Amino acid sequence: MAAALFAARMEGLADPVEVSSAGIPSSGTLTSEVPAEVREVMAPYGIQLEGHQSRSITEPMLKEVDLVIGMGRRHVQEAILLDPPCWPKAFMLKELVRLGTVVGPRGPDQGIRSWIDSVHGDRTRASLAHRSTVDDVADPYGGTLAQYQSTAAELAQLVGRLTGLVWPESAHAAAG
Secondary structure: OHHHHHHHHHOOOOOOOOOOOOEOHHHOOOOOOOOHHHHHHHHHHOOOOOOOOOOEOOHHHHHHOOOEEEOOHHHHHHHHHHOHHHHHHEEEHHHHHHHHHHHOOOOOOOOHHHHHHHHHOOOOHHHHOOOOOOOOOOOOOOOOHHHHHHHHHHHHHHHHHHHHHHOHHHHHHHHO
16 A cells, blocks of 8 residues: 555656565465455545555565665564665655654755665664564554555555655645
């Protein structure tokens, strides 16, 4: 859901952005087709997910991307286990938005990599060792339609905030 919402927000940006998603099979939620509940809750956002195929995260994927965003701590942990050098560019979505808000929006002449480095700041790998779920987005898999709707709404809000931080000019254009 997060990748689809993010990709929808990226349409029309001057700089092309490629968004892809992958999961961790150990989470128990990696299936080949999109659950009906996801298709239903994404429809009001204008997002159709027919034909989407889930895939597992791999080390080569991680080496090729500029930013890794997990919905929960376990996702980021798995990414770092697969590709330890991806640590500075791997965040939980809530964590990225929280830290990005402290750093502030990316400047007009600041590259995305520079902004990500600023957001990474002095984070340590040890921060992933604790069991806090404060930065996790609830996984509604197997839950009620209301849980899927709640997660979709939270993701839409977080993706909107992230987009406004990384591409502040697009947020102004959307508001105008």
